[in-house]
Amino acid sequence: MDDPVIALDGVEKVFDVRRKVGRMRRERQEVRAVDGLTFTVPRGEMVGYIGPNGAGKSTTIKMLTGILNPSAGRIRICGIDPTRERTRLARRIGVVFGQRTTLWWDLPLRDSYQLVRRMYRIADARYAANLDACVELLELGPLLDVPVRQLSLGQRMRGDIAAALLHDPEVLYLDEPTIGLDVISKARVRDFLRTVNSERGTTVLLTTHDLTDIETLCRRVMVIDQGRLMYDGGLAGLHAVGESERTLVVDFAQELPPAEVDGARCVRVEGPRQWLAFPAAASAAPLVSALAAGYPLVDLSIREPAIEDVIARMYGADRA
Ligand SMILES: Nc1ncnc2c1ncn2[C@@H]1O[C@H](COP(=O)(O)OP(=O)(O)OP(=O)(O)O)[C@@H](O)[C@H]1O
Numbered sequence: 001m002d003d004p005v006i007a008l009d010g011v012e013k014v015f016d017v018r019r020k021v022g023r024m025r026r027e028r029q030e031v032r033a034v035d036g037l038t039f040t041v042p043r044g045e046m047v048g049y050i051g052p053n054g055a056g057k058s059t060t061i062k063m064l065t066g067i068l069n070p071s072a073g074r075i076r077i078c079g080i081d082p083t084r085e086r087t088r089l090a091r092r093i094g095v096v097f098g099q100r101t102t103l104w105w106d107l108p109l110r111d112s113y114q115l116v117r118r119m120y121r122i123a124d125a126r127y128a129a130n131l132d133a134c135v136e137l138l139e140l141g142p143l144l145d146v147p148v149r150q151l152s153l154g155q156r157m158r159g160d161i162a163a164a165l166l167h168d169p170e171v172l173y174l175d176e177p178t179i180g181l182d183v184i185s186k187a188r189v190r191d192f193l194r195t196v197n198s199e200r201g202t203t204v205l206l207t208t209h210d211l212t213d214i215e216t217l218c219r220r221v222m223v224i225d226q227g228r229l230m231y232d233g234g235l236a237g238l239h240a241v242g243e244s245e246r247t248l249v250v251d252f253a254q255e256l257p258p259a260e261v262d263g264a265r266c267v268r269v270e271g272p273r274q275w276l277a278f279p280a281a282a283s284a285a286p287l288v289s290a291l292a293a294g295y296p297l298v299d300l301s302i303r304e305p306a307i308e309d310v311i312a313r314m315y316g317a318d319r320a
């Protein structure tokens with residue numbers, strides 16, 4: 001079998017911070033952002049990397065790119081030590097930070113891409129083919145001559161993702177790639193990532209607060225909290241551990257007493273609208289059939305639990 005593309009063994013990152021104590025005094029304090037992380041990711045896998053705010057996700061990604069050095073432990077990306085060979089590694093990886101752009105603010109996308117081409121010394125034919133594919137799949141054609149500063153957040157994000165892929169990286173790190181995007185832009189970005197992963201076999205590590213990103217893209221999810229790996233497995237398992245629930249929001253033709261159906265419980269009633277909670281790992285289909293058969297159903301939608309809720313419940317379950 002191939003060696004894993006991403007391999008961490010006992011990785012730690014401790015920041016030294018100075019905190020103000022009283023009016024004059026400053027005290028040194030250690031912040032253990034990453035605390036003994038060990039995991040591997042095989043080639044071609046797309047993994048969700050989630051956790052609450054301040055859990056250590058961005059710090060991990062920065063270490064995997066070589067921007068930050070680990071305080072302890074061993075990291076290998078495509079067999080390369082990011083700390084020692086950051087430049088060699090840069091040719092093999094692509095990075096997208098949702099909160100920041102790597103594009104040149106005053107330049108049109110087309111010129112930014114030319115700079116990327118020169119930086120990575122991408123061969124002409126390969127550059128043209130990759131740019132064409134990105135332009136088509138991310139619908140960038142009409143945007144190529146627009147300065148980055150004039151792009152909407154969703155357009156800029158698509159531009160950033162294309163920039164990260166022009167040099168054919170084997171590994172792609174995505175830090176909140178759908179943050180702040182509208183529903184259509186999110187769907188477009190997800191479709192694109194799925195295509196890149198399946199057609200190019202790119203290994204992807206994805207951090208997000210959006211559970212739908214994980215559900216549509218990742219079969220494996222890792223949860224970290226306080227720098228430690230708390231869960232590594234399928235999304236269904238995460239729901240089971242967290243005992244999380246989805247909510248069916250139903251509109252009836254008139255106001256009714258709380259609906260009674262097997263496998264769900266009514267948690268809220270507002271006029272003709274009711275909220276029915278059911279286990280996230282269960283199928284909604286039998287529930288919908290039972291409601292349609294027994295009630296004057298007008299409309300319905302399903303709400304997914306937020307990752308924070310799933311994780312909060314998971315820790316709750318852990319402590320119980
Ligand atoms: N350069 C730094 N100096 C000192 N402390 C830092 C530094 N970078 C991160 N930290 C601390 O390390 C911890 C982990 O931060 P990190 O940004 O990795 O979390 P995160 O999981 O990415 O959070 P978020 O979801 O909010 O982006 C936090 O306590 C943070 O305050």
